[in-house]
Amino acid sequence: MNVMQGSSIDWAAVRADFPLLTRQVHGKPLIYFDSANTGQKPNAVIEAVDDFYRRHNANVSRAVHALGTEATEAYEGARGKLARFLNVRADELVLCSGTTFALNLVAYSWALPQLKPGDAIVLTRMEHHANIVPWQLVAQRTGAVIKVAEIDELGRLDLERLYALLTPEVKLLALTHVSNVLGTVNPVREICREARKRGIVTVVDGSQAAPHRALDLPSIGCDFYAITGHKMNGPTGTGALWARRELLAQMPPFLGGGEMIKEVRFEGTVFNDAPHKFEAGTPNIAGFVGLGAAVDYLSALGMDNIDARERTLLDYATGALQTVPGLRIFGQAPDKAAVISFLVEGAHAHDLATLLDLEGVAIRSGHHCAHPLMHHFGVPATCRASLAYYNTFEEIDAFVAALQKVRTLLA
Structure with a gap:
């Protein structure tokens, strides 16, 4: 380029x-x-995916032969690139199929075990269905209720009304960083700071932010942040969930299978460390190689x-x-x-x-x-x-x- x-x-x-x-x-x-x-794909992304399938195709973390090593290094290399792009540690980043999967992972692995009748979840009027439906499903199963933060005539969150909703029974606040309909950029740093003062866990949908603006997740101060690779000029079926290490450590696996284990016996299973305990099965290896190339492309620009x-x-x-x-x-x-x-x-x-x-x-x-x-x-x-x-x-x-x-x- x-x-x-x-x-x-x-x-x-x-x-x-x-x-x-x-x-x-x-x-x-x-x-x-x-x-x-x-997002459309630059030549660098297309060529990276093509090169992986032509020269390096093998499964990750399952073989000691050269191709297996190359595939694993390329896959983990993409995790490292994405971590640097977000200014986080690689072991805090769960690679997955996109924001929808990431939000469901938080819903079922964190919220479902934590919430109980009388608890509340706060969402905003401008959320994508992916940041509404998982919380509805969890609320139905736990007895929690959902509250909605409204917007003004310009499409901005009414922050005064939002903060008034953050009462002691609220355990989780989920909101979009950038609205996919309105383009509104929410002041997520300020909102997450106010939620943290009240002991409320925050989940930010970053699908529409990651392709367009520099991100520094530690400065935002959220607990979870989800992104989608194909909106960042990467391949479809790629994305990530960033989470605080202490939360990842306490969360049970969302899916069971290969790769997310240390040892399996019929008497019980010892799970892998985070983030790998959330990455069951063969991942979209070539896709993440392409996403790594997309991150390189965006970073170069x-x-x-x-x-x-x-x-x-x-x-x-x-x-x-x-x-x-x-x-x-x-x-x-x-x-x-x-x-x-x-x-x-x-x-x-x-x-x-x-x-x-x-x-x-x-x-x-x-x-x-x-x-x-x-x-x-x-x-x-x-x-x-x-x-x-x-x-x-x-x-x-x-x-x-x-x-x-x-x-x-x-x-």
């Missing part, structure tokens, strides 16, 4: 690293504005550079969209991430997205796995344009022109 021009980044050269972005859809150049759904680039794209896109008659943007919190959810008066979200697809524009439409948030705004669905550092101002212009065109077709 040679993308530096003096002290600045050549974003056109960065874009050229992503082969999928050169294709056409329905005879039109692809405009990919769905990175909050999944610099997360602060990525953040600045995406802020500039967001400002430009927001201004351009505000010229479209009848368009409503959902979520206008200051310092938001590069996500724009919107509707156009008189047009259904799915109709808009379908017609935009015919113009080569890929956006998301639907409830975005956030039904409670849709209910809050009184709409069944929205369109969502989510930008990444590999997008361009020219794409934004073409997107707005296409939106103006399809709006007239639906009028």
Whole structure:
């Protein structure tokens, strides 16, 4: 990757690293504005996965032959890269299939044994279903109740009302770092500090934060933090859960099987140390090799550079969209991430997205796995344009022109 021009980044050269972005859809150049759904993959990631399967493919921690050693070193090397990316210890990082698995791991391995009738879990209105449903299932089994922290008209958490909810019966607070619908960046450091004062365990969904902003998990002060690899330009089926070592030590395994044990007898089993006791079975080895390459790629660009680039794209896109008659943007919190959810008066979200697809524009439409948030705004669905550092101002212009065109077709 040679993308530096003096002290600045050549974003056109960065874009050229992503082969999928050169294709056409329905005879039109692809405009990919769905990175909050999944990030595209640079050549370095594709080549890393290909190289693993061509030259190193073997299982991890099960063989003394050369390929087994190479596979294990590559897999654990990816854990180390991710740990440095998050500024945590590698033995605090459980590798898993993504945020959904990570949150369920916390729900079943920490919350289920800990909670009892009369306890409470606090969630926020803007949560993804992955940070709602596991807690509902645990609450049903333990007798705990769920409380909901609400948002204001700009899509920001009402912090005063949130802190009022943190009463003595609350044992867990789960919240997103960045909303996948609104782009709102929650002040997780402040919120986790207030929760810790009250003895409340905190779980942060970092799926939409890790691809876009520098993360220093110790400074956030949470107890658990979950990320998803495919949103970070890595392969699907990868992700991680970071947790405080003392919590990992006391948590029982979530899944049983190979690799998560030290010794098995019919009389009983001695489990491996964390994080390996939570990694039963053969992992997505090639996927994590690819995720390691993605972390290298992001780190080489610099997360602060990525953040600045995406802020500039967001400002430009927001201004351009505000010229479209009848368009409503959902979520206008200051310092938001590069996500724009919107509707156009008189047009259904799915109709808009379908017609935009015919113009080569890929956006998301639907409830975005956030039904409670849709209910809050009184709409069944929205369109969502989510930008990444590999997008361009020219794409934004073409997107707005296409939106103006399809709006007239639906009028």
